[in-house]
Amino acid sequence: MNHREEAHYGALFWAGVAVGWAFIAFAIWGVFHTAPESKPVALAEWILGGLLVHDLVVAPLAFVVGYATRRRLRGAARAGAQFGLIVSALILAYAFPLLFGFGRRASTATVQPQNYTLSVIVVLSAVWVVAFAVVLVRARRSER
Amino acid sequence: MRATDPRTPPGPFRPGAFRSPLHHEWLGAWLGIALGVTFTVCFLTGLLSHAIQHPPAWFHFPARPASLYRWTQGIHVATGIASIPLLLGKLWTVYPKLWRWPPVESVAHAIERISLLPLVAGSVFLLFSGVFNTFHWYVWPFFFPAAHFWAAWMTIGALIVHIGAKYPIARDAVRSPPVETVEERDADGLRRRDFLRTILAASGALTLVTIGQTVTPLGRLALLAPRKPDVGPQGLPVNRPASVARVERLATDPTYRLRVEGNVRTPLSLSLADLRAMTQHDATLPIACVDGWSVSAPWRGVRVRDLLAMAGAPADAAVRVESLEPSGRYRTSVLDASHASDRDTLLAMQLRGEPLALDHGYPARLIAPSLPGVLQTKWVGRLVVL
Numbered sequence: 043m044n045h046r047e048e049a050h051y052g053a054l055f056w057a058g059v060a061v062g063w064a065f066i067a068f069a070i071w072g073v074f075h076t077a078p079e080s081k082p083v084a085l086a087e088w089i090l091g092g093l094l095v096h097d098l099v100v101a102p103l104a105f106v107v108g109y110a111t112r113r114r115l116r117g118a119a120r121a122g123a124q125f126g127l128i129v130s131a132l133i134l135a136y137a138f139p140l141l142f143g144f145g146r147r148a149s150t151a152t153v154q155p156q157n158y159t160l161s162v163i164v165v166l167s168a169v170w171v172v173a174f175a176v177v178l179v180r181a182r183r184s185e186r
Numbered sequence: 187m188r189a190t191d192p193r194t195p196p197g198p199f200r201p202g203a204f205r206s207p208l209h210h211e212w213l214g215a216w217l218g219i220a221l222g223v224t225f226t227v228c229f230l231t232g233l234l235s236h237a238i239q240h241p242p243a244w245f246h247f248p249a250r251p252a253s254l255y256r257w258t259q260g261i262h263v264a265t266g267i268a269s270i271p272l273l274l275g276k277l278w279t280v281y282p283k284l285w286r287w288p289p290v291e292s293v294a295h296a297i298e299r300i301s302l303l304p305l306v307a308g309s310v311f312l313l314f315s316g317v318f319n320t321f322h323w324y325v326w327p328f329f330f331p332a333a334h335f336w337a338a339w340m341t342i343g344a345l346i347v348h349i350g351a352k353y354p355i356a357r358d359a360v361r362s363p364p365v366e367t368v369e370e371r372d373a374d375g376l377r378r379r380d381f382l383r384t385i386l387a388a389s390g391a392l393t394l395v396t397i398g399q400t401v402t403p404l405g406r407l408a409l410l411a412p413r414k415p416d417v418g419p420q421g422l423p424v425n426r427p428a429s430v431a432r433v434e435r436l437a438t439d440p441t442y443r444l445r446v447e448g449n450v451r452t453p454l455s456l457s458l459a460d461l462r463a464m465t466q467h468d469a470t471l472p473i474a475c476v477d478g479w480s481v482s483a484p485w486r487g488v489r490v491r492d493l494l495a496m497a498g499a500p501a502d503a504a505v506r507v508e509s510l511e512p513s514g515r516y517r518t519s520v521l522d523a524s525h526a527s528d529r530d531t532l533l534a535m536q537l538r539g540e541p542l543a544l545d546h547g548y549p550a551r552l553i554a555p556s557l558p559g560v561l562q563t564k565w566v567g568r569l570v571v572l
Binding site: 051052054055056057058059061062063064065066067068069070072073076079080081084085088089090092093096097100101104108111112115116117118120121124125128129132133135136137139140144145146147149150151152153154155156158161162164165168169172 | 206267270271274275277278281284292294295297298301303304306307308310311314315317318321322323324325326327328329332333335336337338339340342343344345346347348349350351353354374375376380381384385387388391392395409410411412413414417418423424425426427429430
């Protein structure tokens with residue numbers, strides 16, 4: 043076993059296990075105690091589903107894009123592209139329902155009242171301006 | 187052809203399968219610390235919001251300062267949004283650990299890894315369900331507040347286990363930043379510090395384009411906020427319009443009466459004209475929604491404490507405020523004594539100098555300092571002194 047990993051299973055770890063799993067047990071009790079509202083089976087599906095989507099779809103996709111960036115781009119352009127891609131992806135991870143109008147209803151017009159396609163274009167344009175600045179800074183630095 | 191050891195696992199399980207220097211403890215430690223802070227803030231502000239809406243007997247939330255809930259809930263939602271890049275960056279940094287081989291090496295290690303399931307799954311769920319809730323995108327069959335509340339307890343519990351396991355490693359990693367090799371320093375692409383800055387930049391950018399839904403002066407920058415503080419009838423957003431509450435006919439009935447009943451000496455039944463004939467008071471108070479948006483506005487109406495005094499209610503009475511809406515989870519709210527007796531707690535009939543719009547609660551709505559919007563009952567038909 044790795045010595046470093048052995049070392050951290052001390053008193054702090056076991057105290058954390060005791061307190062942390064007490065919280066988890068309370069949460070499980072709470073879900074079943076409020077089953078008509080919490081709907082334990084559906085909630086478990088959503089919690090595990092999110093994990094699977096991340097681990098088996100989002101993360102591998104990030105690796106594919108990262109690999110392609112590394113293969114295709116050299117020099118300062120690579121750092122700028124990585125910055126732009128990472129920030130854009132993280133903003134879209136938040137904003138994609140707004141882009142598709144998920145949750146928007148005619149009866150509640152003040153929810154999602156903006157033109158989010160335009161908003162996303164403006165925000166991502168600003169991100170890529172910064173990404174271009176990263177390229178320039180990197181290029182200048184490598185010239186020295 | 188190279189001979190392979192049959193005991194060597196294939197694919198991502200293979201040692202060295204993930205070669206990027208960005209999969210590093212130093213990065214994981216800093217992002218983990220940032221997440222520890224934001225999740226703790228989210229948890230505490232979330233517990234507070236839950237306690238205000240479902241107060242246990244020992245709990246009392248003060249009516250002052252008037253914007254207290256506006257800030258605690260604004261911070262809750264803003265911190266959650268800012269956590270999205272931190273979480274996804276952290277998960278990417280530690281992703282190779284998912285494929286480590288052998289999967290477990292001891293009982294303690296097995297407990298640590300099992301505890302990662304509620305931690306990672308709960309974190310992803312909390313952030314995305316919270317964001318979807320602010321978008322009113324309800325694609326699940328459960329009641330969001332209950333699911334979000336219990337998932338938070340689970341996630342924070344798993345976070346405590348994780349901190350117990352990783353604290354010494356994180357402390358060492360932060361104290362001694364990694365020394366880059368010559369190849370790493372000369373390589374193209376983002377280095378470790380650059381990656382950390384990139385994640386923080388994404389977190390800052392998301393905050394900048396959403397925080398204006400709470401911090402009104404930054405409203406123009408709120409390009410990706412699901413609410414604009416000045417968009418709505420009378421320049422104020424609406425969460426639950428009259429048509430959805432199916433209250434239009436009752437709220438516009440000319441025979442409308444406000445009844446004050448319960449633990450009172452003289453039950454009251456007041457018409458709109460009676461209410462308008464009473465002394466009117468002005469108060470500038472925020473509507474602060476659990477969804478994270480808030481905006482302050484000038485209200486005018488009758489003090490609730492004046493109505494209670496007129497009915498002969500006890501001085502320290504709590505009051506149940508009932509809406510005309512026929513059904514709905516939030517058709518009633520309870521004002522504790524400090525809120526009911528506050529000088530600014532009004533049964534408001536005007537907003538910005540005009541009669542209330544129907545969607546804002548015409549003919550009369552509750553407006554009180556430091557309360558969630560869902561408890562600022564609209565279309566009020568009855569006050570029951572408890």
